[in-house]
Amino acid sequence: MSEQMSAPRITASYLDSFVGRVVTIVGKVTQLRGDQATIDADGVVTILLNRDAHLANGNAAQVIGKVNPDLSIKALSTRDVGAGVDMTLCAAVAELTHRHKEIFISEN
Template sequence: MSEPQTPRILAPHLQSFQHRLVRMLGKVVQLRGDRAIIDAGGNVDVILNRDSHLAVGHAVEIIGKVDGNLHVKVVAATDFGTEIDFNAANAVVEATHRHKEIFYED
């Protein structure tokens, strides 16, 4: 059995990926209890799980499911620290969408 696809997306792509599992890289802007806001080409509301250990100002990769309100419910979160080049990372995401037939199925 193959692994589920987790296309890389940014905030502007959320609408197109409702109810799908996705992967996002963003900077943690705010933490509030079981929720966070990350900047991933725009602010994204993230619903954390109990294993999510985020720090404001750190880069985080989220694997999660986009809900009907365009929030992302976390399945897994990885802290990438503070040394991420978001311009390069966002360019990779945009390239995957220009050539989506290589990276994921619609």
């Protein structure tokens, strides 16, 4: 399974374990500034946006991207998923992903 196909769901607390890897993160957009966004995904995460990103402040966003050494994420794909997202549920799904790594995470 390629790394692109295995983009494990994470929260901010897992960033340092995935430096250099592609991940999926869902968080509430708290700030948009030029080509950067800040999201709250059980902690503050800086997202380096690409041209195709169309996020709205206050909405939740799903980001697939590569974790940089400074723990920011370079977005490969972004999706605004609206205001009605249960962030507690998103964090729980990420936590279960790590509890059952053999099912969800490829170590390649």
